[in-house]
Amino acid sequence: MKPDLKLILSVGSPLLLLIVWQAVTAFKLFPPEVLVSPTAVIAAFGEVITTGELQRHLSESLTRLAGGFTTGASLGLLFGLALALSKTVERVFGPTFQALRQVPVLAFIPMLILLLGIDEVFKIVIIAKAAFFPVALAAYDSVKGVPKSYFEVSSLYRAPWWVLISKILIPATIPNILAGVRLSLTRSWLVLVAAELIVADSGLGQMMEMGRQMFRLDIVMVGVIVAGVIGFALDRLFQLLQAHALRWKTA
Amino acid sequence: MTLKTLNLNAFKPVWLMGLIPPVLFLLWWDHEAVKGGANALAFVSLAQVGQALIDMFATGELGLSYGSSLGRALSGLLIGGGIGTLVGIAMGLSKPIEWAASPIYNSFRQVPILGWLPLIGLWFGSGDLSKLIIVALSAFYPTVLYTFEGLKQVEARLLDVARVYRLSGWQTFWRIQWPAALPSIFTGLFQALAFTWISTIGVELLFSSGAGLGAMMQQAQLQARLDIVLVCILFVGLTGFAINFLIKRLSQHVLSWRSIRA
């Protein structure tokens, strides 16, 4: 097989999809509420950017994400560590933690709306909740997973506690914790989009939901693409951060 | 049994400590609800929640919603998982298909699953079909990935054996690649099962016409009926718990020969 077939196929297939899409719309096989052309989507993209609509929605969404995610992930980290390091904390809060973990975060949306209203607090809380559990679980599991022998070795050499933490605990647990944080970020973005679609008063989700109600397929498609690109970019960004933080591992 | 082997700790009611937070929380909650005051509108007493549970059972409302949510999740799993497995097989067995399909798969996968809903809603309305498509899509992604990875990871040394005994392409797939990939395929299906339940609740919350636990919660929220919302959360959570338990058990069972593979 020719080595460049890979390149041809992996670039060609998305391209072909676009061409078929454009062709289908060019022949007007479907009304514009059902299918708009790629060029119309690009035009809509230009429209929401020039009116500043996209930037406004996006900055609302991302601010929200930043607030909710940092709150949830840091609380999750602290809670997970406490759960792993203290037998008492584990006995008292472990069962509740394990039980609440089973409930999909989305299921809490109606309750939180009733208790907190649909303001910013609700959205921050629901995102924080989405971010909390993966980090807490990763922190708990990875600290619990540090082999006893590591601690034995360090006590053999009479290492003081700060050495224990900086030289053993952190290097041994950080890769898994970061993986948990990355999962948290993806989850947060998913829940954020869902919450904005449900409440629909601001943010990218609202832009999409309004587009749907006004039969503006082009706007909806812009929303879908932006949601995907942002999700991808966040994950990639974090992946780079992760690789940077873990570069000692491969060295 | 001697006294030494008897583990006294097992009989100590340490696990009771785990009940402290939920019990305290419920007491506080009930107190707030009964006391009334600033939050009286939102808080409902435990008695009210219990009553709602009984009423919803009696009218058959709960059973209907629960049944339709479960049905949606399972049919989504079946459809999405089935198509996903086929696509994963095609990608795992043929390099050209892998090259052509992965960029499309990977770009579609970036969109948060519920973000598709407005688009699917425009195309197929806000009824059951749209919901089913999203739920099936949530099962599709992990099954494609794990089927594909499972087939890719079949070792060349095992395929050499197939060549030595001159097995045909089909024989090699059916007798060697498929069983070798099966643990991974099951892992994907288990993940799909968990995802379908989450996405079922999500789509029902967003398109809250029709039956389903999510729809019921959303409608109750509009009527400020926290008692109903709480009963629904309880059932969503219990089902999530049951699914995770089932997955744990099944994986131990299904994946058992993975450890002895080497």
Added chain:
Amino acid sequence: MDYVPHSQIPGHKIKQTGAVSLKGIKKQFNFKDRELKVLSEFSLDVQPGEFVSIVGPSGCGKSTLLRLIAGLDDTYDGTIALDGQRVAGTSLERGLVFQDHRLFPWMTLEDNIALALTNRQISKDAKAKLVADHIALVGLKGFEKAFPHQLSGGMAQRAAIARSLVNEPKVLLLDEPFGALDALTRVHLQGELQRIWLAQGSTMIMITHDVEEALYLGDRVVVMQANPGRITHTVDVNLPHPRDRASPVLHKLKDEILAELTNVPEPSNPIVRLIKGDDQ
């Protein structure tokens, strides 16, 4: 030393088929745009029913050679023929036993062996009989329904030998078949293989890094050297089978071969050489 054809060795079944002829085999791998010569001008004639052992330092191309004969790799120069017929691709006439047993963990021992018969055009009953006979031949009767993980390393390797023999190949290729086993099991299986070979009479080409094993089993021992892989020496072992391990002849030959193998400076890995070459 005069060479006594193996067919005159008492106790050996006489076969007319299974002659393997290797002529001027050259094989190279392309590694990072550089050519890695693995085999160069390798020629060897193996007679029907003969047992040839090949010893050589690791990395000298022994496994590569066997893969070429098995037909798993078709990219080489020179000719490989079985009974005068050039080999192309794999064939049920050429069996192969790997260093690791490569049984499929999801199949019973019986099914693993039957897999080799998948494309043989014989009746179901005939297949079942072949499988049962070969399980008996390697002494695994009673373990038909066992899964690989329930077998010891030695038993699994015996099952692998049964699987490769069930097609009654004209030639059986063995790539360090006992390399992964403990010393006691290895000695035991060497005896078993000798017994099977005497009973079956097919040609066998076995690779090993154990000189004693090579001499104990082989009618001929081929000594290879690396960079590129080639034959430096061939030793005829004119002793009847089954053999006595304590035979002074075997010991003398062993000392000779070991002296030759250890005299040569430590063979450097060609890949390492290549990488080092890049730095210069």
